[in-house]
Structures are given as structure tokens and as C-alpha cells.
Amino acid sequence: MNLGALVSESRNPETMDLDALTTLEMVTRFNQQDERVAAAVRLTLPEVAKAVDAAAAALKSGGRIIYMGAGTSGRLGVLDASECPPTFGVPHGLVIGLIAGGPSALLKAVEGAEDSPELGETDLKNLNLTENDIVIGLAASGRTPYVIGGLKYARLLGCCTVAISCNPDSPIAQVADIAISPVVGPEALTGSTRLKSGTAQKLVLNMISTGAMVRFGKVWQNLMVDVKATNVKLVDRTCRIVTEATGLSYEAAKALLEQTGYEAKPAILMALSGLNAPAAKDRLALHNGFLREALNDKT
Template sequence: MLEKLLTEQRNDKTMQLDNMSVIEILQTMNAEDQTVAQNVAKCLSSIEEATYKVVNSLQRNGRLIYVGAGTSGRLGILDAVECVPTFSTSPSMVQGLIAGGMKAFTEAVEGAEDSETQGQFDLREISVSSKDTVIGIAASGRTPYVIGALKYANSVGANCVSISCNKGSEISRYAKVAIEVETGQEVLTGSTRLKAGTAQKLVLNMISTASMIKLGKVYQNLMVDVKATNLKLIERSKHIIMQATNVDYSTAENTLQNANHNVKAAIIMILLTCSYDEARQRLKDSQGFIRGAI
């Protein structure tokens, strides 16, 4: 029953929310938000296990697929689309599905989350397979659309992970790894875009970032697989090369040009004083890891 979920219950600290001053509202929200990271910390072992499953999928040319409704679906899409410029992933490598389709990203599609069948259909449409990892996201842990998707993902042998904000969530029953971040009662009763949404965003950040690091898309703490699609990212690419190799701006700029805007190759060319072709071969031999290449 919905009223039994902790995320749907009233918060004793905010019973007079409508009578608070603006600064009191902000202070209360800030204090409640500070508990989110602490609750995420309690789930690190499950998040680690989920990350290994994602890495395994991506190493086998599988995909990471987020599935959710409402806020949860939007957070999955946000994390997926950010992987493209940050890590130069293909749009298909990390995907986000939301109940009601992409239209639901900007406007509510009534009733879309209530269909298990639609969740199954949407995964079937993208030919989910045993190579993929499917992460179902639902603050309540009971969204039919997500349950349907996880049921179908299980039927084809995909790795199934769930992220919810209530203990003993229903979606956990359909996941090999269940991440249950118990964020408690919201400041505004039932508004899970607040603490629950923040917790989901933190977990998704961890899973995707740690996975990409383990795929060789990071050197030291630098995003060396950045996709330079605008002026800001082109400049960032140059500064990444400067930071990784201690060369000046002009050298970084010229080497980036000679490396066909491949930041990894440019770094190796500088560190090993080698050609672009040799740098690319070294990257190939090291499965894309700069440390291995040098």
C-alpha cells in the first residue's frame, strides 16, 4: 500500500512548513538534504556490485539501459546523455527509457507508468539482450512500468539492477542487485523529486562514472575521452593535455591538431615523443588505457 512507504509518509520536522519563513524553509531543506549522502554511503557495496555488472556488459559490447518513470526516468536519461560528451560513448551505449516516451521528459504523460506491458515493449523495441545491464529506477520501488521492464530483462538473461528509496521494494524482487537507499520522509510529503531524486542522481553518477573509469576513459582524474563538440570542450581538451603532460598551451594545441583531436593520443605522443600512428597502436594494445600505453 502506498501509504506504508516511507517516502510517502509525513515528515515530523516539516509539519509547519507553510508557516515557516523562507530562510527557515531553506535551512530545513538543507539539513534534510545532508542526510541523503549518508544514506547512499550505506549502500556502497550494492552500488559496487552493480558497477561491476555494468563494466562487464560494456566490455562485451553490451549496453547500460536505464528504465524509469517521471523524475526517475528523467534522471536516467540525463545520466545517459551526459556520457556522450564526457566519455565519447555512442548514444546507444548508455540509454535511458522513460514511461510515455521522450515526450514525457518535458511533460507528464498520464498513466504511462501504470503499464507493465509498456515497459516490456519498450525494452523489446531496442532488442535488449543477455549482454546488457538494465537498471530500473523507482523511488517508490513499485512502479509497474519498471517492474514490467525488469521482468522482460530477466527473461532474456540481462543483468538486472534496481534503485529505489524504500526498503523491501517490489522492484528489488526482479533485480540481481538491489540498491535501496532509504531517504525517509520528504520535506514536502510525497515529493520524491527532492531527497529521493537526489539520492538516485548520486547513485547514477557513481555507477556511470566508475564504470567509465574502469573502461579506460579516465587518466589520473582527467576526462581524456572527452568529445570536443563545442568551443568550451575544445579548450578543455587542450588544458587536459597540458595538465597530463606539463606542456604549454601552444604545444598542447598543436599536438591535439596533429592527433586529429584525439586527446588520449595527444597525451601519449607527448609523453613518449612518438607519432600519432604509434600512439594509436599503443592505445589499441592497451585496450584504451593511457597508463598501459605508456
């Protein structure tokens, strides 16, 4: 596919005068372009929902969520993966971000890495990819060889595959089971897909990981009840979560958390069911960590 023919690479007629604008006019123009991102993502919500359900199914079957991309797309995947353990209390390695060129490419571009489909396949082999995993390929252009190679290998193994691109009918969309293609139009700065395209990808990733974790039992109501209290801020947040969930005072919530090792779920279950800490943990284990199900269990 000719790169110049892509929507994401074409010139935007509304920003041809960027260098002649006042600073306020310039940032206003950027903002006007950004307003189109949410609308473009909205059109892809049925496919996003399919990806959420597929990601949750992978987790429930013992698999992992694996993002892969190059450049900005790769960095966004690594960012989303890195935020899952502290937010949802999942182990490192359950959600993985791969970037063409490896970790060093997070800070400095690794020339040519994205041009190798073999490298995409190799990176997945190094993770001991299994059919229970889900592989989500990210490429604003939709044509990155590294991602195409990875998705093809993943499908060969029987994995569910997802493609996130900002160009319609892209090559990565054609090699994935689920194609999410928010078409945000030409960038304000021609070809700079870290702008609208990057924002669109970030919005989609937010929904996939958060939605999958909701379906995986890591959320109750709209509270992150599996948050890990690993620093002062998160200890405070955990106390406030228990307070919000139960109506207890901050001090009473903290007293319960001290009995559970600062795990919010069993503390909430203790407050709302009258169970002690060991019994609350056993009840949660019986229901695979789903707090709502544990609360509904009246046995």
C-alpha cells in the same frame, strides 16, 4: 504494496510547519533534510560497487547500459545517459535512458504510462535487448509497474539487472540481481520524491556511469581523456587536460592535439612516450583504449 505505507510517502514530522516558516527558515529546513541523503547513499556503497562492475562488464562484452523509470526517476536516467557521449566520448546509444511514456514524458507527464508493466517490456524489446546489456530500473517508490515489467523481461533474457529505490525491500529490489536502496526518509514535502529521493538517485547514477567509464578505460588518473572536443569550451578543456597530464604548455598541447584530431589520449601518449600520432593511436588500439596500459607498454 499500499503507497501510503512507504517511507517515501509518509509525513515528515520535522517539516509539518513549512507554510508557517520564514523563507530562510524554510530553505534551512530543506537543507537539513538534504544533509541526510549522502549518509543514506553511503550505506549502499557495496551494492553500488557491484553495479559499477556489472555495468563495466556489460560494456566490455559489447553490451549497453539501459536505465528505465517513470517521472522524476525516468528523467534522471535520461539525463545521465545523455551526458555520457560528450563526457566520455562514447557513441550515442551505448548508454540509454527510457522513460515511461516516451520522450514527450520528459516535458509533460504521460498519465498512466508508468502503470503498464507491458510497456516496460515493449520498450526493451524495441531496443533489441540482448543478454550482454545491463538494465537499471529506477523508482523512488520501488513499485512502478513499468520498471517491474522491464526488469522481469530483462532477467528472462539473462541480462544483469539493478534496482534503485528509496524504500527498503521494494518490489523492484526483489526482481533485480543488485538492489540499491538508499533510505532517505520522508520527504520535506510529503510524497515529493523529486527532493531527497531524486537527489539520492542522481548520486547513485553519477557513481554508476562514471565508475563504469573508469573501468572501461575512458578515464586516466582523474581526467576525462576521451572527451569529445565538439565546441569551443570542450576544445579548451581538451587542451587543458593534455596540459595537466603532460606538463606541456597550452600551446604545445594544442599543437599535439592538432595532429590527433583533438583526441586527448593519443596526444598525451605522444608527449609522454615520444611516439608519433599514428603510432600512438595504434598503441592505444592494442590496449583497447586504456591509456595507463599503453603508457606502461615499453615495447
